[in-house]
Amino acid sequence: MTVTGSTEATGGTGQRTRSAGRPRGVDGVRRRPRLHEGQWWVGLLFLAPGLLSLVLLRLAPAVAAIGDSFRKVALDGTGQSHWIGWDNYARLVANDQFVGVLLTTLKFIVVVNPVQVVLALALAVVLSERVRGVVVVRMLVFLPVAAPAAVATLVWGIAFQPEGPINAMVTGVGLPRQPFLTSTSQALWCIVVLLSWVGLGYWTMFLIAGIQDIPRSLYEAAALDGAGWWMTLWHVTLPSMRRTLAFVLVADTMANFLTFAPIQILTNGGPQDSTRLIMFDIYDRAYNIGNINIAEAEVVLLLAVMVVITAVQFRLISRER
Amino acid sequence: MMALPNEIGRTPARRAVLTAFAWLIGVLFAVPLLFMLTSSLRPGEDILANISRITVHTFVPTTWTLDNYRTLVGGEFGRAVFNSLLVSAITVVAGLALCSLAAFGLSALRFRGMGLLFGLVVLSFLIPFDAIAIPLSALFRDWHLANTYLGLILPGVGNGLAVFVLRQFFLNIPRELTEAARVDGLHWFGVYWRIYMPLSKPALIGAGFMLFLFQWQAYLWPLLIGTDPTKVLGPIALANLNGQFKVDFGAIFAGSVLLTLVPAVLLLVFQRHFTGSLAATTSKD
Numbered sequence: 001m002t003v004t005g006s007t008e009a010t011g012g013t014g015q016r017t018r019s020a021g022r023p024r025g026v027d028g029v030r031r032r033p034r035l036h037e038g039q040w041w042v043g044l045l046f047l048a049p050g051l052l053s054l055v056l057l058r059l060a061p062a063v064a065a066i067g068d069s070f071r072k073v074a075l076d077g078t079g080q081s082h083w084i085g086w087d088n089y090a091r092l093v094a095n096d097q098f099v100g101v102l103l104t105t106l107k108f109i110v111v112v113n114p115v116q117v118v119l120a121l122a123l124a125v126v127l128s129e130r131v132r133g134v135v136v137v138r139m140l141v142f143l144p145v146a147a148p149a150a151v152a153t154l155v156w157g158i159a160f161q162p163e164g165p166i167n168a169m170v171t172g173v174g175l176p177r178q179p180f181l182t183s184t185s186q187a188l189w190c191i192v193v194l195l196s197w198v199g200l201g202y203w204t205m206f207l208i209a210g211i212q213d214i215p216r217s218l219y220e221a222a223a224l225d226g227a228g229w230w231m232t233l234w235h236v237t238l239p240s241m242r243r244t245l246a247f248v249l250v251a252d253t254m255a256n257f258l259t260f261a262p263i264q265i266l267t268n269g270g271p272q273d274s275t276r277l278i279m280f281d282i283y284d285r286a287y288n289i290g291n292i293n294i295a296e297a298e299v300v301l302l303l304a305v306m307v308v309i310t311a312v313q314f315r316l317i318s319r320e321r
Numbered sequence: 322m323m324a325l326p327n328e329i330g331r332t333p334a335r336r337a338v339l340t341a342f343a344w345l346i347g348v349l350f351a352v353p354l355l356f357m358l359t360s361s362l363r364p365g366e367d368i369l370a371n372i373s374r375i376t377v378h379t380f381v382p383t384t385w386t387l388d389n390y391r392t393l394v395g396g397e398f399g400r401a402v403f404n405s406l407l408v409s410a411i412t413v414v415a416g417l418a419l420c421s422l423a424a425f426g427l428s429a430l431r432f433r434g435m436g437l438l439f440g441l442v443v444l445s446f447l448i449p450f451d452a453i454a455i456p457l458s459a460l461f462r463d464w465h466l467a468n469t470y471l472g473l474i475l476p477g478v479g480n481g482l483a484v485f486v487l488r489q490f491f492l493n494i495p496r497e498l499t500e501a502a503r504v505d506g507l508h509w510f511g512v513y514w515r516i517y518m519p520l521s522k523p524a525l526i527g528a529g530f531m532l533f534l535f536q537w538q539a540y541l542w543p544l545l546i547g548t549d550p551t552k553v554l555g556p557i558a559l560a561n562l563n564g565q566f567k568v569d570f571g572a573i574f575a576g577s578v579l580l581t582l583v584p585a586v587l588l589l590v591f592q593r594h595f596t597g598s599l600a601a602t603t604s605k606d
Contacts, residue, residue, distance in 0.1 A: 039432040042509050046426030049419045050442055053479040058445045061457035068456070123346065129330050131340045139592070140347035143354060146585035148538035150556035151577040154563055155357050158570065163373040165356070172375055197353060205596050219325040232326040258451045261540040265560050279451065283541075286455055299455055306452045314444050317485060 062303060069297035081293070088297035098298070100273055101281040104188070105257070108277060112192050112256050117249050120200050124207035125233070138208070142201040149198065149261035156194035157181070157266045181266060184274040191262050191275055199255065203248045210244030211237065243316060250313045254306065278302060354581070355380060361389055361574035368570045389575035397550060398576055401558035404547075406583075408470060408554065409536045412477040416532035417525060419478050424487035425513045429499055439488075446481025451541050458545035468549035477536040483528035486598045490524035491517055526591050527598025537584055555580050 044051075069088050071081040092098050127138050144152070159166050160180040167177050181187050214237065222232045238245070260279040263269060269276035269284065276284075282302065286295035330336030356379070360368050363382030371378040393399060427439045457476070458467075466472030494517060502512050518525070543554040553561070559576045562569065588595065 039430045040434070043426045043430040043432045043435065043438075046422045046430070046509075046513070047438060047442070050423035050426075050479060050484070053419065053475070054442060054445050057450075057457065057476055057479060058448065058453060061453040061460055064460055065453065065456035126329070126339070126343055126346070129328060129336075129339055129343070131330065131336070131343045133340075134343065137343045137347035139589070140351045142592070143585060143588070144350055146588050147354075147577070147581045148556045148584075149540050150559050151357075151580050154559060154573050155353055155577055157563070158372075158573070159353065159356070161372075165372055165375060165379055168373050168375045168379075197350070201350065206599055209596065209599065216325070219327050222326050223324075227326050229326055229329065237327060254449055258449055260451065261556075261560075264540075264544075265563060279541075282455060292459070296456060299453070303448070303452055306448050310444060310447045310449075314440070314447060318440075318443075 065296045065299045065303065068293055069300045072293050088294050089301075092294060092297055092301075097273065097276075098281070101276050101278055104274065104276055105278045108188060108192070108259075109253065109256055112195070113249060113253050115192070116196055116199060116203065116252055116256075117245070119196070120203035120207055120248065121245070123200060123204045124211055125237070127204065128208055128211045138205075141204055144198050144200075145202045147198055150265065152194050152198045153262040153265045156190070156197065156262075160190050182271060184271050187267055187271060187275045191259070191267075194262060195256070195259065199252070203252060206244055206248050207241070210241035213244075214240045247313065247316045250309060250316060254309050254313070257302070257305070257309075357574050357577050357581070361571065361578045362386065363571065364388065365569055365571040368574070389569075389571035390579075392569075392572055393575050393579070397553065398555075398558045398562070398572075400551070401553045401555045402579060404470075404473075404552060405537060405555035405580075408473045408477075409533050411470070411474050412536040413529045413532050415474065416478040416480060416483065417529050420480060420483040420528060420532075421487050421518065421521075421525065422513070424484050424491055425517055427484070428488045428491035429494075429496075429512065429517065430509070443481045443485050446479050446484060448481075450476055450535075454541050454545060458542070461546055467546050468552045470552070472546050473543060473552065473554065474536075476542055477532060477539070480528070480532055480535060483531050486528050486531070487521065487524050490521050494520055523594050523597060526594040530587065530591055530595045531598070533587065534584060537580075 068081075070083060070085060072084045072087065073079065073081045123141060127134055127141065131137070147155075158164060161167075162177070162179065162182065166180070171177055179186060180190050218236050218240065219232065222236050227235065258279050259277050260283065263275055263277055263280040264283065267275045269280055278298070279302075282295050282298045285298065286292050324331045330339040359380050359382060362385055364384055364386055367382055367384055371383075423442055427435060427442065454476075461467055461472050466475070498516055499512050502516060507515070538556065539554070540556045540560075543557050547554055547557065555576075559573065559580060562573050562576060
């Protein structure tokens with residue numbers, strides 16, 4: 001993706017942050033001011049706690065997961081494990097349930113991300129208008145962000161009960177009662193609704209900030225050109241906030257990939273595996289089915305996807321490239 | 322003021338419609354919170370009696386009571402909320418120390434390989450924690466950190482976004498300040514503590530809030546590592562209420578209110594700093 005650095009024109013007059021590279025003299029030759037000599041070990045000292053926690057909390061588990069994914073614990077109760085090569089991966093790929101999990105996760109991601117980003121964008125556009133009390137409305141939209149996943153899950157779980165208030169509204173307007181979480185075709189979309197209630201406000205805040213960063217002069221120029229609202233949205237607003245939009249899309253994808261609490265609390269992957277998303281599948285294999293090595297192989301696959309998405313995200317927030 | 326083509330509300334009539342629409346959206350987002358709040362203030366039977374039809378009593382209790390809260394606070398749930406407060410508070414303090422030290426090392430100092438280190442630190446911490454939570458929980462059990470406060474706190478202290486936001490802020494502090502202080506004989510830790518930290522309150526509040534939210538809202542990690550009744554955190558205790566033989570809706574709603582209230586109040590107080598920090602991740606100075 002080449003989004004980074006392609007929106008230079010939108011930054012206004014603010015000064016560019018100092019480059020992380022070494023300072024250069026006028027002639028372009030590297031110059032090291034005396035004051036900065038020997039800073040590498042000072043730097044290392046400041047970074048030591050961060051690097052240590054990085055090694056213990058990120059690197060060690062990743063290495064452990066990779067190692068375990070090539071091993072198998074013997075069933076003789078000794079807890080000894082032995083090397084079995086790619087066997088765990090081969091068994092995963094050959095497992096129909098796992099293939100189903102991938103398809104469900106893919107279906108979920110492909111629907112939920114565009115829906116959330118488009119809705120958040122629409123909200124951001126409306127809430128950037130000069131509307132009476134817009135600050136209060138923004139607060140109302142943002143407030144669900146405060147609710148932990150477990151809270152959102154339980155409250156919406158009660159709302160989606162067969163005899164619950166949402167069905168009361170549905171039957172109130174003359175429609176038949178809906179099965180919601182007990183239906184293979186509806187359960188996943190109920191999860192999408194509850195996740196969006198928590199998440200939309202968060203992404204909307206990013207996008208409002210992006211819209212407010214767009215210089216007024218661009219709109220004045222559009223007005224002089226006689227552009228209408230849609231033309232302005234398409235040719236001024238959206239291109240100006242490409243970077244913010246891309247960041248939101250990537251960060252949202254990552255959050256949705258890791259959806260866990262609603263599944264574990266409400267559906268346990270059911271009915272008939274229709275809400276069995278990858279994070280729950282890993283947890284279930286590791287702790288309920290008890291096949292930790294297969295679960296670790298799945299963790300490695302998930303990690304690989306996360307690393308790719310994170311690299312894209314990093315490029316998007318890093319201005320110094 | 323000239324009406325610009327990006328405005329929907331160009332005429333008074335259009336603006337009136339838009340205002341009504343915006344408020345409708347705001348109310349829709351708030352309704353579940355309102356439902357949660359009023360349901361927490363009524364007896365369980367009263368919730369059940371009014372849950373399957375929409376009337377004024379869906380939101381207005383026929384009997385008002387604080388019993389749900391009383392039941393919770395004395396029991397296991399009260400303990401869990403205390404644990405959550407403790408764990409989150411320590412996470413914010415320790416996390417801010419770790420993240421700001423790292424951010425300082427990656428912004429105020431100049432040394433060979435800094436770009437590489439910066440990439441390594443932020444990139445690794447940006448990989449969502451939940452993705453490695455399951456292998457890490459196995460390691461934590463080996464290291465005897467299961468069911469300890471330390472085990473619950475540690476994963477929250479390194480936060481890539483917090484390092485990033487702080488570093489972004491630090492980069493805008495004029496280097497002349499540092500150089501003058503160094504010439505006057507202030508050591509590097511002094512520069513960090515006496516110049517950078519006092520100047521960075523808004524960024525510290527924003528980053529602190531990120532650290533807090535991560536820990537307060539965590540579900541998977543405390544489920545894996547904090548199952549001992551004395552070390553259970555709020556969200557787990559709440560989910561446990563749902564799993565009991567006889568589900569007490571009143572208690573669930575009251576617990577939900579308690580767990581939402583703390584971040585909501587902080588959000589209302591510090592919203593400007595938090596959204597400012599969020600904006601800093603994608604906007605340009």
